[in-house]
Amino acid sequence: MRLWKVASGKAVGEPLRGPKDLPVLPVRDVAFAPDGDRIASAGEDKAVWLWNVGERERQPVGDPWEGxxxxxxxxxxxxxxxxxxxxxxxxxxxxxDADTGKGIGDPLIGHWEQVVDAVFAGNGDRLRVLSASRDGIIRTWPVPLHGYAALCDKLTQNPSRDQWLALAKMPQGVEYEGLCPDLLPQ
Known part of the structure; x- marks a missing residue:
């Protein structure tokens, strides 16, 4: 992968490369994070890679995300x-999860052929995933809540931040995301 300055059309630094002990396989897609300092890449190695692309660091962040x-x-x-x-x-x-590289929830299964595109739509409690496949179908999916969607199914109202941390056994410092979309607020 290579970064380019749009205004001048000139390359920025050296190409981005993974570890030297891995074979070089084609990259199929890349996406900039909203902060502009990270890129996610997808390719034929069956993995997603996260890259720092700020002014000083241009390298992979941790291990590839496999699944x-x-x-x-x-x-x-x-x-x-x-x-x-x-x-x-x-x-x-x-x-x-873009910070940890861990999968959130189970894979979203439902297409009969290869998935060729996937994007997020909406935000907050209206966040969804849209996907397009070679099967000719565009699907919309709910976004898993950090693997705790099953917890929302057992509650009658949204918990407070402290209750959420205790119920979900999340470590202190994890941002509260206690919105169970189908429940009343606390």
């Missing part, structure tokens, strides 16, 4: 930059 069983065709950030969605030849989509 797809075939080449990854599409990658996109949510508008707040906290999540990434990927779509793959394995016919599945995955939602990732």
């Amino acid at each position: 797809h069983e075939a080449a990854v065709n599409s990658v996109s950030f949510s508008s707040d930059g906290r999540r990434v969605v990927s779509g793959s030849d394995d016919r599945n989509l995955r939602v990732w």
